[in-house]
Amino acid sequence: MPQANALPLTATTLRPAPHTSVREAVLDLLRAFKIDTIFGNPGSTELPLFLDFPPDFRYILGLQESVVVGMADGYAQATRNAAFVNLHSAAGVGHAMGNIFTAHKNRTPMVITAGQQARSILPFDPFLFSSQATELPKPYVKWSIEPARAEDVPLAIARAYYIAMQQPRGPVLVSIPADDWEKSCEPVQARLVSTETRPEPHVLNAIGHTLDAAERPAFVVGAAVDRDAAWPEVVALAERHNAAVWVAPMSGRCGFPEDHRLFAGFLPAMREKIVSLLAGHDVIFALGAAAFTYHVEGFGPHVPPGAQLVQLIEDPGIAAWAPVGTSAVGGIRLGVQDLLARPAPKARALPAPRPPRPRAEPSALMSVAYVMQTLAEVRAADSIVVEEAPSSRAAMQNYLPILHSETFYTMCSGGLGHGLPAAVGVALAKPDKKVIGLIGDGSSMYSIQALWSAAQLKLPITFIILKNRRYAALQEFAPTFGFQPGETLQGTDLPELDFLALARGQGCDAIHVRDAARLAGALREALHSPRPLLLEVEVA
Incomplete structure (x- = not known):
């Protein structure tokens, strides 16, 4: 017998749940998560997502998948919300892996979707499919899945978002067959899920x-x-x-x-x-x-x-x-x-102050320290520095102090190719702030295509390329492994790179500076430009 207060199970009370397409269910979820930007470099298996692309979303195109993930990383860090990334199947994810690794080390929340060939032809090893789509990005994603059914895709996206946002944050990946987007499914409601933890x-x-x-x-x-x-x-x-x-x-x-x-x-x-x-x-x-x-390698106590x-x-x-x-x-x-919240401790004396640094002086070929000192003097204190110049980092730390929260970003991974596209992502997220991309000449060539994205988006970023014509960090590190002074280190010289041509060829304005007397003026011009501008600075 049915319980007294229970509704009988009849056709009039068991109404089917409302249905929608997988595409619309995912887009509605993203809206609920306050995500309206998709970073991508589309391939054939991703095209169904963009059918009838909604006007309340924007698509940020990168010319290579590592650039896409780098832009998304900067954007996610600056917005404090997970970025949504759309990549091609195995080859596209493979291209992106360097910056996926960096996002993992940066603890950047990111929902990465990767296209997959249609389910109906997967048994035949089709062209451009990913045979182990969930394994490919591991171990540098927190979670990866290819849903068992098309109907499960929205739930997988929701779960991916919550996992990406939970501390410690990081990237996740969902592989989605191309024919899933049109399938019918039940809509998924966004939920309030805790993303922070409190220490014991x-x-x-x-x-x-x-x-x-x-x-x-x-x-x-x-x-x-x-x-x-x-x-x-x-x-x-x-x-x-x-x-x-x-x-x-x-x-x-x-x-x-x-x-x-x-x-x-x-x-x-x-x-x-x-x-x-x-x-x-x-x-x-x-x-x-x-x-x-x-x-x-080190020895002794920690x-x-x-x-x-x-x-x-x-x-x-x-x-x-x-x-x-x-x-x-x-x-x-x-x-x-x-x-x-604990009671105040006993009073202590102040520690000894940090000794002041001597001023860097101009020279025939500028030192990096002089460039950093001059930049510190002309930039706004709350401007944002996105840095990827490993051999110049010590000079930056000595002569370009960071004074405010959320005004400095670099990679925690040591992997190159993050900084230039990350500057684009940060500028997208913070249009009211001046963003300065401080990039080494060697580092910039890992993701130089990001200049095109900056130009197309008309972002007033100042890109400063510190041109020393070499992989200086490797040359400086070589003695650690037994190289003698003056000994040739193969593969570390970078002659004949023309960054003005590279920038102008992608739609960015560009200026070359070699003379220290011109540096301050060139920096001011670059920092006040309403368009992206690349400043190539020759340094010792």
Whole structure:
């Protein structure tokens, strides 16, 4: 017998759920997720998505898939929302893998869709299909799927978005057969899903007690501070403890104002040098950073003898491999807010200030330091620097201070080809800010096609190419592996690259500067240009 209050199961009460096409269901989901931009380089298997393309969406075309993902990475970081990317099947995903790896290291939320051949011909190994579509991007996506049925595609997109946005954030991939988009399915409603985590109170309390008892604490801040919008809280916590603040090795964001009285400098990715620079501190707090990122083999302790290491990080995997110390796993902003809620610690003396740098002077062939110093003097303090010039990074850190949150982006991966398209993505996301792409000549050639996208979109980006005619970072790194001074290092010279021709050929204005006396004027002209402009600067 039916229950007294239950409706009988009749044809009049069991109405079928409303149906729509997979395409419309996915587009409605994206609208609910506040996504109205698709980054792509279309192939034949992606075309059905764009049938009757809706007027409330915009399509951002990149001329190569790595450029597409780089633009989406910059856009997602700057908007703090997952970017939606549409790639071709196996070959397109393969082209994009370098910047997918960088998005993984940057912890950038990104929903990547990849076309697949129609289900009906998959048994016949058709042209341009992906035989193991879900395996191809691994291990550099958080999740990947090719839905079992066309009807499952919207649910897969929803799940992908939630996974991409959950800390630690990152890219995901959904492989979609070409004939799925027209199929009928039930619509999927967007849900409110938590994307942040809070550290366990007892672990955070242990860190708080350690900080309170410290005599000479040091903070090592990483990219997760800025990613998690925790800049003001971290500044307040550092001021409460009068802690010297260092930037973690290979940090892709700036987590602390570099003109602050407590700012101490940058740590290199070398174990012995990190220990040397942190000597004298009795507690080291790795805040939104690994403890620590190394680039070369090292030996000895990971922290100075007698020092305690504590860590707050949103990534449990990073916490798991920390070699020593106490690690709290959770969102940086929420964790620091909890630490700030503790009673104020005892008063401490200020640490010694960072020694001032001598001014860089002009020379016949400009030093990178002089270029950075001049740029710092003429740019607006809240302009955004997107950097990919590895051999120039030390000079940038010394002479081009970053002063505000969300005004510095680079790659956490070490993989080249991210910076130039990322500058385009950041400029798309922040049209009210001046974006400066600070790129090495070697780095720029990995994704030079992004200049075309900047020109087509009429984005007033200033691209500064530091032209030293070589892969300088490799030449400077060579002695680590036994190369002798003056010894030839094959494959590292870059003669006869004409960046003015490359820029103008893609629709960008361009200026060449070799004379130091002209640099400030050329920079001002470039920074005030209403169109994308490339400034080729010859440096020593």
